[in-house]
Amino acid sequence: MDPGKIGRNDPCPCGSGRKFKNCCLRRVDGPRESIFGYDSGSAQLGLGFSLPTPAGAAAPIPPDDPQALLQAFAEEHRIPRPSPSDDDTHALESVLVSRRAIDRNYSSLPNEITATDPASGVVRVMLGRGYTYLESAFASLLTGFAPAAEILSRTALEASVNVRFILRAPPSERPSRIAQYIRSYLTQEQKEATRWEQAALALSGEEQAAHRTAIAQKKLAITKWTDFFSGFYPPEILVPTITQQPWPKIADRFTALGEEIHYRVLYAAMCSQAHNDGEDLINEMIVRVENDPRLDRRMREENEYCARDLAYGAGDFILQAAIDYTAGYGMDRAHAVCVSAQERVRERRVHFFERFHTPSGA
Numbered sequence: 488m489d490p491g492k493i494g495r496n497d498p499c500p501c502g503s504g505r506k507f508k509n510c511c512l513r514r515v516d517g518p519r520e521s522i523f524g525y526d527s528g529s530a531q532l533g534l535g536f537s538l539p540t541p542a543g544a545a546a547p548i549p550p551d552d553p554q555a556l557l558q559a560f561a562e563e564h565r566i567p568r569p570s571p572s573d574d575d576t577h578a579l580e581s582v583l584v585s586r587r588a589i590d591r592n593y594s595s596l597p598n599e600i601t602a603t604d605p606a607s608g609v610v611r612v613m614l615g616r617g618y619t620y621l622e623s624a625f626a627s628l629l630t631g632f633a634p635a636a637e638i639l640s641r642t643a644l645e646a647s648v649n650v651r652f653i654l655r656a657p658p659s660e661r662p663s664r665i666a667q668y669i670r671s672y673l674t675q676e677q678k679e680a681t682r683w684e685q686a687a688l689a690l691s692g693e694e695q696a697a698h699r700t701a702i703a704q705k706k707l708a709i710t711k712w713t714d715f716f717s718g719f720y721p722p723e724i725l726v727p728t729i730t731q732q733p734w735p736k737i738a739d740r741f742t743a744l745g746e747e748i749h750y751r752v753l754y755a756a757m758c759s760q761a762h763n764d765g766e767d768l769i770n771e772m773i774v775r776v777e778n779d780p781r782l783d784r785r786m787r788e789e790n791e792y793c794a795r796d797l798a799y800g801a802g803d804f805i806l807q808a809a810i811d812y813t814a815g816y817g818m819d820r821a822h823a824v825c826v827s828a829q830e831r832v833r834e835r836r837v838h839f840f841e842r843f844h845t846p847s848g849a
Contacts, residue, residue, distance in 0.1 A: 553580045553583070553584055556580065556583040556584060556587060557569055557576065557579070557580055557583065560579070560583060560622065560626075564622075564623075564626040566626055566629060566630050567629075569629050573629075574795075574835045574838055574839045575625055575628050575629055575795070575835075576629075577831065577835050578625070578799060578802060578831070578832045578835045578836075579622070579625040579629075581806075581827075581828035581829075581831040581832050582618070582621060582622065582625070582802055582805070582806070582828065582832070583622070584824060584828060585806060585809055585821070585824050585825045585828040586615070586618045586809075588820065588821040588824035588825065589611070589614070589809060589812070589813060589818065589821045589825070591820075591821070592813065592818040592819075592820050592821035593607075593611060593816075593818065593821075596816065596817075596818070600816065604658065605662055605665070605719070606653065606658065606661035606662055606665060607816055609665055610650055610653055610654065610661070610665075610812060611812070613646060613649060613650050613653075614646070614647075614650050614805075614808055614809060614812055616646055617642075617643050617646030617647050617650065617805050617808065618643075618805060620639050620640075620642040620643040620646060621639070621640070621643040621798070621801055621802055621805050623639045624636040624639035624640045624643060624798045624801065625798060625802075627639060628794065628795060628798055633790060633791045633794035633795070634760070634790075634794065636794045636795070636797070636798045637757060637760040637761070637793070637794045637797050637798075638757075638760065638761050639798075640757055640794075640797040640798045640800070640801035641754070641757035641758065641760075641761050641797075641801070643801040643802075643804070643805055644753070644754060644757060644800070644801045644804050644805075645737065646805070646808075647801070647804040647805045647807065647808040648737070648740050648741060648744065648746075648804070648808075649668065649740070650808040650811070650812065651744050651807065651808050651811050652664065652735075652740045652743060652744060653665060653668070654808075654811045654812060654815050655743065655744065655811075658815075664734075667732065667733065667734040668734050669716055670734065671733065671734035673709060673712060673713055676705075676709050677706075677709055680702055680705050680706050680709065683698070683702055683705070684699075684702050687699060687702065737750070737754075738750055741754065749800075749804075753797070753800045756793070756797060757797055757801075760797075767790070770786050771786070774786050788843070792839075792843045795839060796836070796840070799832060799835065799836040799839075800836075802832045803829060803832055803833060803836070806825055806828050806829035806832060807829065809821075809825040809828075810822060810825045810826055810829065813825055
């Protein structure tokens with residue numbers, strides 16, 4: 488059995504009727520070598536991530552028509568059809584069109600890229616997650632839930648930074664950066680499980696027993712995740728050591744991309760909202776003490792403006808990640824669409840900025 492020729496989501500050749508990944512994948516004869524050699528193991532990983540979603544679960548993708556994409560978006564999120572004249576609608580349309588272009592262009596990439604370069608599929612999934620959070624932020628704006636857009640925008644921004652940081656490495660080193668990302672998560676989860684276990688010691692009786700059961704389940708999940716990735720990476724790669732280069736902190740990732748100013752301004756503003764810092768409370772207290780309806784109205788307008796600005800900033804970053812991704816894998820058609828989409832999002836951001844800062848009647 489050659490695992491390099493069987494997709495993880497393909498029917499298992501043993502005839503069980505189950506997917507290969509859920510059946511004989513773990514029983515393939517012979518060791519699967521390191522992902523860094525682009526061998527059968529990495530081919531397996533690349534094939535698994537080349538699918539947009541698990542087989543049979545993908546919804547039909549509408550035609551390359553912006554209006555059809557907007558309609559599908561509205562139906563998916565169960566919201567009214569966005570107004571065609573709205574800044575948010577135009578920006579969202581650009582985002583949807585760019586994502587659709589990547590999906591179409593990716594499906595036409597040569598098999599040797601999608602099957603033997605795991606980074607192409609893994610990073611595409613990471614980028615897709617960022618797109619999903621960004622689209623949800625716009626759904627929040629369009630339905631009047633601006634505070635939710637602020638939180639979702641931060642997640643989208645971080646996703647874009649992760650993608651760009653991985654793509655900044657030469658192609659041969661991208662699997663190593665993906666390993667850093669995975670190892671960082673698994674290590675942190677293990678630490679949190681240990682801290683959880685220690686905190687549970689302060690409990691007694693049934694409550695402690697319930698937590699111990701949950702902790703055991705968490706540790707088992709971590710073990711299973713590690714076992715899964717050990718099929719694609721050597722075991723020592725997933726165990727942190729002093730000789731391995733760690734996944735850098737978020738500030739260092741911004742700096743590596745030459746985006747430190749956005750870490751200090753855009754990302755900091757997003758974190759302030761996510762952590763429920765005191766800025767909004769201070770403004771609310773001032774408005775109530777002054778008891779001026781004009782101040783109250785202005786505060787609410789500024790809150791909505793800031794939420795929109797954060798969402799558009801995250802959109803700019805996601806589209807830059809899409810530009811880097813499509814350029815890195817020779818997806819010329821999608822690359823042109825993403826460049827154009829970023830320009831339109833920036834234009835709309837300038838438009839609502841000018842509209843907000845122009846006095847009424849001016």
